[in-house]
Amino acid sequence: MxxxxxxxxxxxxxxxxxxSVGVIGVMVRRNIIILFMSIELMFNAVNINLVAxxxxxxxEVGQAFAVFVIAVxxxxxxxxxxxxxxxxxxxxxxxxxxxxxxxx
Amino acid sequence: xxxxxxxxxxxALILAFAIAVITARNPVHSVVFLVINFLAxxxxxxxxxxxxxxxxxxxxxxxGIVVLYLFVVMLVNLKRGPEAHQDPRRQTGAGxxxxxxxxxxxxxxxxxxxxNPLPAVVPAASARGPGGNTEQLGWLLYTTYLIPFEVASMxxxxxxxxxxxxxRKVD
Amino acid sequence: MMxxxxxxxxxxxxxxxxxxxxxxxxxxxxxxxxxxxxxRLLTWVGLAFLGAxxxxxxxxxxxxxxxxxxxxxxxxxxxxxKLLFLVAAALTILMSHRYLxxxxxxxxxxYFLVLCATLGMMVMAAGVDLVTLFIGLETMAVSFYIxxxxxxxxxxxxxxxxxxxxxxTFSLGLLxxxxxxxxxxxxxxxxxxxxxxxxxxxxGPLLALAVMLLVAGMGFKIAAVPFHAWAPDVYEGAPxxxxxxxxxxxxxxxxxxxxxxxxxxxxAFRMDGLGTIFGQPLGWTYFFYVLSIxxxxxxxxxxxxxNNLKRMLAYSSIAHAGYLLIGIVxxxxxxxxxxxxxxxxxxxMQLGAFAIVVLMRRxxxxxxxxxxxxxxxxxxxxxxxxxxxxxxxxxxxxxxAGFMGKFSLFAAAIESGxxxxxxxxxxxxxxxxxxxxxxVVYMWVRREEAAAPPVVMSRxxxxxxxxxxxxxxxxxxxxxxxxxxxxxxxxxxxRADQALGLLR
Numbered sequence: 013m014x015x016x017x018x019x020x021x022x023x024x025x026x027x028x029x030x031x032s033v034g035v036i037g038v039m040v041r042r043n044i045i046i047l048f049m050s051i052e053l054m055f056n057a058v059n060i061n062l063v064a065x066x067x068x069x070x071x072e073v074g075q076a077f078a079v080f081v082i083a084v085x086x087x088x089x090x091x092x093x094x095x096x097x098x099x100x101x102x103x104x105x106x107x108x109x110x111x112x113x114x115x116x
Numbered sequence: 117x118x119x120x121x122x123x124x125x126x127x128a129l130i131l132a133f134a135i136a137v138i139t140a141r142n143p144v145h146s147v148v149f150l151v152i153n154f155l156a157x158x159x160x161x162x163x164x165x166x167x168x169x170x171x172x173x174x175x176x177x178x179x180g181i182v183v184l185y186l187f188v189v190m191l192v193n194l195k196r197g198p199e200a201h202q203d204p205r206r207q208t209g210a211g212x213x214x215x216x217x218x219x220x221x222x223x224x225x226x227x228x229x230x231x232n233p234l235p236a237v238v239p240a241a242s243a244r245g246p247g248g249n250t251e252q253l254g255w256l257l258y259t260t261y262l263i264p265f266e267v268a269s270m271x272x273x274x275x276x277x278x279x280x281x282x283x284r285k286v287d
Numbered sequence: 288m289m290x291x292x293x294x295x296x297x298x299x300x301x302x303x304x305x306x307x308x309x310x311x312x313x314x315x316x317x318x319x320x321x322x323x324x325x326x327r328l329l330t331w332v333g334l335a336f337l338g339a340x341x342x343x344x345x346x347x348x349x350x351x352x353x354x355x356x357x358x359x360x361x362x363x364x365x366x367x368x369k370l371l372f373l374v375a376a377a378l379t380i381l382m383s384h385r386y387l388x389x390x391x392x393x394x395x396x397x398y399f400l401v402l403c404a405t406l407g408m409m410v411m412a413a414g415v416d417l418v419t420l421f422i423g424l425e426t427m428a429v430s431f432y433i434x435x436x437x438x439x440x441x442x443x444x445x446x447x448x449x450x451x452x453x454x455x456t457f458s459l460g461l462l463x464x465x466x467x468x469x470x471x472x473x474x475x476x477x478x479x480x481x482x483x484x485x486x487x488x489x490x491g492p493l494l495a496l497a498v499m500l501l502v503a504g505m506g507f508k509i510a511a512v513p514f515h516a517w518a519p520d521v522y523e524g525a526p527x528x529x530x531x532x533x534x535x536x537x538x539x540x541x542x543x544x545x546x547x548x549x550x551x552x553x554x555a556f557r558m559d560g561l562g563t564i565f566g567q568p569l570g571w572t573y574f575f576y577v578l579s580i581x582x583x584x585x586x587x588x589x590x591x592x593x594n595n596l597k598r599m600l601a602y603s604s605i606a607h608a609g610y611l612l613i614g615i616v617x618x619x620x621x622x623x624x625x626x627x628x629x630x631x632x633x634x635x636m637q638l639g640a641f642a643i644v645v646l647m648r649r650x651x652x653x654x655x656x657x658x659x660x661x662x663x664x665x666x667x668x669x670x671x672x673x674x675x676x677x678x679x680x681x682x683x684x685x686x687x688a689g690f691m692g693k694f695s696l697f698a699a700a701i702e703s704g705x706x707x708x709x710x711x712x713x714x715x716x717x718x719x720x721x722x723x724x725x726x727v728v729y730m731w732v733r734r735e736e737a738a739a740p741p742v743v744m745s746r747x748x749x750x751x752x753x754x755x756x757x758x759x760x761x762x763x764x765x766x767x768x769x770x771x772x773x774x775x776x777x778x779x780x781x782r783a784d785q786a787l788g789l790l791r
Contacts, residue, residue, distance in 0.1 A: 037138030054460035094282030
């Protein structure tokens, strides 16, 4: 069996597919925690892109960028889950469609 | 040959578990699938010669962030499934629109790479011996990227204070 | 010992940011150390640090160059925006002084987060590197996610916070994917290197995709249609001073970042180079052209039917994003200058309008409905006159600053050949008058509640209103100084492009 050599193009496709899965997750799910996990998948797709390009250019710039993305993901997770907890205490639901206090 | 097998196996794992994350009924299952997905991505980083990032991925993402998720999923012990209530106005059409956008994205990449073929990936670290690229990455973070690095430390402080502010009981 | 690649001078140029950071940390410490009941002091501590940062800013204005190995620029453009952010932050803190008492919220962490958001904005305006820009953006955004949900007993505040957080993070994902592609195409995260690398003609569909993702990501942040869905709910649910700060500071910072990315990073793709659409060459101004028209039109039409003052101002702010995009579509130094002028003017009139909403919030009244303003001309005549000035300015009536700002935007569009866009802008301004005048009608004509108890104004809030009214009127009657400043600032943004011969 013959395989073509693996190029950054393959990683780009993988990253694009992972990103799409994340975006579709955000669009179709209603549970806030799962929405947030889908966004984490998107961040991972970004990181795969960055690392693959860093390998292509043979430097570490992309990896440094990815370190920042991970730091931001950690900060977002801490704050996001705090917001979700505060919301849950008041309303006892995590369904995004039940957020309906404000209309217009 | 070997790298091709490794790549396709990892890609299949990553995508399969990503799909599992967004389709699972039970959020606890989603979290578990997310961990496996992150670990597979960490292996991709090693294949691409980013050992330090792989380590961070395991420690921070799989170890830290996902445990946080697990805590919250367990804390908000929902009395009824959050998917029970469905808003009839919710558009699934948006999902279809996105699928089209995704298709456009893939076509764009194909069209681009068709025109300029890219060289095969050679992990940069293999040339660097046992230390890997961690040292170079450290230099980069503490010289070129010093300003974003310091601002990121403020960002993490904000996140810490924010988590306390939000999770604290109203006094 | 100095960090590698840094000189002592670099720290001097970073002084405004360092002072704001020190202020944030001092507030956090003060919150712990001060005795209960003395926390009102923190307002003045925060203001003192903002003032000190403004003084430091004055020292570095007029200089030009980059520090920290080209990651961070010190130019007129950055100084202009930093001044705007410091003014907006100071007015926000003054507005919050009594508001927090009424809501029963703790001031320590609140002011800390306001200063951290300010720091993030300053980094967004000065960064010339994708990593710096996005870390600045996140510092601002995360601070705002927390601040929007700061009133924890309020379910509206909770909901707003969740929506802002989810949509903000999602948009960050899109933005980062676009940035990763941009890095992949050029091998650099520095905007100027990206510009020179791409000028060689590489790019194609992948670059078009990256630009689309960047436009979508930034579109969320400036609240342009169709990426505006979060704005009305977040504006309504957030604590009012924070709504004001988001609508002014976050919008201005996002515009600064947008200008940096597109004018410094992608100047060669202004009119073409991204493929074709309907047989015409496609450049990034095309996307902003469409966003501008739909934002103006839909924002104004939606504002017509609002009965909640904060929601109405939210839709009006969406429409204003549309007006501001005209300056970017024009893509000339003149257009950038007009956008800067309008952002500064918008800061005063929009903050002023929200200060009135803060004024109406009392112990037992939420006060953000339009009918709450009934008879304000009797109950608090000074506030009613101030609101009248803000509404006229937002609607673009002379001699207010709003008129000068809109005039320069439309003039820039006509100069660049976008006559149609200018006409749509003028028509939209006419539509918008309806709902701005409606506010005035409530204050003067509807007197049902005139018998209600008079509205008491605190000294801090009076100061905010005085500054906002002064800004709105002085910049309208004597706009020369602002125009000169904006002109000088806009030209420093173009400097990096001069090598490419694009901007002037």
